[in-house]
Amino acid sequence: MAQRVGAGEPAAGPKRTSRVRVAVRLRPYMDKQDDKGEGPCVRGLDSHRLEIVNWRNATETLHYDFDMFHDEKSTQKEVFVESVKPVLPHILNGQNASVFAYGPTGAGKTHTMLGSQEQPGMIPRAVREVFHLVRAQEAKEDGWEYAISMSYLEIYNEKVLDLLCPSTQDLPIREDKDHNILIPGLTTTPLASFSEFDTQFIPASLNRTTASTKLNQRSSRSHAILLIKVVRTRRVHPHRQQTGKLYLVDLAGSEDNRRTGNQGIRLKESGAINLSLFTLSKVVDALNGAAGGRVPYRDSKLTRLLQDSLGGSAHSVMITNVAPEYSYYFDTFTALNFAAKSKQIVNRPFVRETLLQPSIAVSKRPRDQGSSSSSEPQRKRTREGKESKTDPDRVPSSSTSCSTQPQSPSDGTVLDRLLALEKMLMGTPEKERLHLLKTVAQSRKEIEELKAKQKELETKAKQGGSALREDSLFKTNVLPLHRKPSCARPKKQQAVVSPLQVSQVHIQQGALVCKSYIAPDKKKKEQSEISEGKENGGVDVHTDWESHMDASLMEKSREKILSTLNGGSLKELKGLQLIGDKKAKLIMGWREIHGAFTQVEDLKKLEGITAKRFSSFFKANILSSIGK
């Protein structure tokens, strides 16, 4: 059994650490994806830094500093030499290394990892280099013997599928007592040369699930993980065996379903992709100490598999692929923030070593496995054994030591941002959007009618007609003067960059806000119980209880709620009545993206907070705040 020992240093010596290296690669600008011809919104500054337009303020740009920045002109060779090659020698010493490509769909992950015949990507280059390194070691004749093997799998819709044996079903993921991740039943193929790798890998890659989306003709619908194992065995006393693993990961893209045009099965796939990437972001947050002690590796298959590549024992390189077009702005922004967080993770490498009995060392040399007399490498594929002892998730002690502060434009966690963005970008299906647009038109019409009516009543009042009380205004469906509909308020000038998603959300919010100020006669008797009951469309939120309240007291409570909404921590938000964990995170996400709420009613702009829910929320919190 492989054991964890220090990275070649005496056990008592200081622990060596290795953090995740973060590289960012900018894809060349593709005109066809940007009809408006706005030009790029991201630009490199030097080989480590880039800048992106600040969507909150167009006069500013946000700067990010990474281990490496590869601009749009960088070649595959340059990316390999500068970002990937340095981690490879570790796997010859029984340590783990991983290289994974992260980023929005269509930003260039597959191009980077796989590449093409003319421009081979990181995977073929890395495997070729491993063979070079091994051959160089063997030439030294230092008593070690090496064996290389490969496994290749994809995670599709949360299922682990063997790409070398596509007929297999969902494979289980296990962890042995030494925290090695194992996949019983996964095919392992011994490799004698790079060309042998090529003959195995190319057809297996065709088994990967891809499909055409609006943004990418051949979009990866799964996370593909290639595992290259190097086992070295010492032939002379003391007989030892070390196993080094190299994970080469091409993640599926984070998806904005409005832009991908996903429907049906594509939408389901997309849900699984976004969920696993979301969990990946939570893992990163937890490793950085933002989410308490538990690292939620087990919340998705992807993070479970990458467990020893992130915050574990591996030398990791994350290549974040980003696209320069404005239409990718928010995806790019999110990816950069994710990358900036990951940069702080510190890994502790260790050697996986087994002390062998002399007899085992002689008879079970890896190359000779299964062929007792021949020195030829074994040709037969093997399956990983069943080792199933599992351990609870844990935070590696080194993972919380954050040495570098990224120049992140925000203080919120990735989790909050992703939750809010995901909600915003994915939450509104086509049908619902059409319905909302119709509602906007209808609401506008009704507002015009109400305005006319209000004008008429004001004229009457001026002419000495009866004084108008606020109550009566509501009874006649006229808006009180101090409560103008949110949709009539001047828009906050906060986002100069106005990507498609945001403007669409504004329309949607407009619809909800306008609706909530219309008081249809039929629904006047609506209950205002504090409950999250059935939806009833646009209902007047102002029921009798408000008119019986002391105005100044009410204003004070309103301000208090507003201040919690704008400045409250997750805990404080959850302290509000009818706000649970999910809503609190949505609020934080909203704040992150849109800035401060200007009035409590802005809460209705959040998805899932209907007029009725807002009404219940408002009443409960006003009453609770007065009761305190």
Ligand SMILES: Nc1ncnc2c1ncn2[C@@H]1O[C@H](COP(=O)(O)OP(=O)(O)OP(=O)(O)O)[C@@H](O)[C@H]1O
């Ligand atoms: N550095 C680059 N140079 C030239 N072309 C590129 C580069 N990066 C990406 N491309 C091209 O951009 C398109 C999208 O890239 P790719 O398929 O690699 O994206 P992806 O991030 O893997 O997307 P998905 O997540 O949907 O699979 C492809 O046509 C690819 O050839």
